Amino acid sequence: MNTFKTTDTVGGVVTQRPALSRLFEKESIDYCCGGKKTLEEVCREKGIDLTTFIATLKEAGNEEMVDTAAMSLSELADHIEQTHHAYLRSEFPRLDEITEKVASVHGKTDSRLYRVRDTFQALAEELLSHMMKEERILFPMVRQLEGSNEAPLFHCGTLATIIGQMEKEHGQAGSALESLRELTDGFTPPEWACNTYRVLLDTLDNLERDLHKHIHKENNVLFPRALEMEERKGAARDRN
16 A cells, blocks of 8 residues: 555555554554544544645555465464464463552552553453454354355354454453553653553553554454455355
8 A cells, every 4th residue: 555545444554554553553543443434534533634644654664564464364363363362361461460569569659550450350351251252263263264165154143243242342452451541641650660560561551552453453354354255155155
């Protein structure tokens, strides 16, 4: 994507040029759950000059990143599991320990840290359940669909139904991330913060960045392609 139109969706831009995700993050523009909004819409909402922002997108350099658009659906599901699911399962135990420690030590100074702890625990619990459903139900269905000439008749309903629930849960995760950002002043440590507190905020910041990429790859790449394939192969099945 060498040129950008005001009607281009945020998710579409990041799908074609993943490196541009950093520019959207810099402006606090949600390109995963809010990926269907156009550049014009998000600039208006954020009070950003549209012409200037599009010029910035055009000038941004390319970055070595995985090309999800070139992957098969099975390859993309594997990539999400091996990259983003693995990252979360690795980080959650560490964050659980750090949030508990920081809240117990500094909670009396800033009571919001108790809410950071609670919000993180709820987010981790929900995402672990969410990832299990993807790995045991949704992704196997996607792989089966891709390997079939016609859309299979799944015992648990259509992909569209399950994907709708996954997108709803993505929205809930996005809300939790927003709460964590607000509770920590944009992951900015106060002057009196100890090193553990600073590590916590840096880790939460990285978690947010990775989860944005994670949800984007599902909401704006994997899910639409899977739904299109289900519709196309379902029509072929119905004709036979």
